[in-house]
Amino acid sequence: MGQIGAIEKISQYYQNQRFGDNMTFIVGDNCIRCKHTDCVEVCPVDCFYEGPNFLVIHPDECIDCALCEPECPVDAIYAEDELPEDQQGFLALNAELAEAWPNITEKKDALPDAEQWTDKKQKLQLLER
Numbered sequence: 593m594g595q596i597g598a599i600e601k602i603s604q605y606y607q608n609q610r611f612g613d614n615m616t617f618i619v620g621d622n623c624i625r626c627k628h629t630d631c632v633e634v635c636p637v638d639c640f641y642e643g644p645n646f647l648v649i650h651p652d653e654c655i656d657c658a659l660c661e662p663e664c665p666v667d668a669i670y671a672e673d674e675l676p677e678d679q680q681g682f683l684a685l686n687a688e689l690a691e692a693w694p695n696i697t698e699k700k701d702a703l704p705d706a707e708q709w710t711d712k713k714q715k716l717q718l719l720e721r
């Protein structure tokens with residue numbers, strides 16, 4: 593690594609120390625048509641947003657606390673660096689839809705047929721906007 597590269601790395605390290613590492617958590621495919629909303633109750637910064645049949649996390653608001661991940665009964669929430677290869681598009685999708693959808697801060701009933709959709713794969717085409 594050249595001198596400039598090393599300086600950039602060190603600079604990035606101190607920025608992360610000072611401002612916090614801006615990694616986010618992401619809602620992935622398995623939430624679609626499920627929407628149990630257990631996750632929203634534990635989020636300390638209320639950064640979940642709700643669409644007709646899916647929830648998303650605002651990546652600029654998430655403080656990377658990891659509280660929501662174990663609450664999801666269908667394991668639909670991932671840390672950014674653990675997002676499966678086939679769900680990489682959900683990072684941009686969470687960011688886009690969090691700007692468009694309303695904030696949700698309280699748990700509500702899951703969709704009536706949620707159980708039927710648990711663990712069904714590749715549900716992206718069923719996402720309603």
Ligand code: SF4
Binds near residue numbers: 624667668
């Ligand atoms: S608990 Fe899981 S499935 Fe339910 S809304 Fe949250 S992310 Fe979606």
Ligand code: SF4
Binds near residue numbers: 634638653656657
């Ligand atoms: S990781 Fe923490 S801040 Fe981010 S969405 Fe989950 S509960 Fe909210």
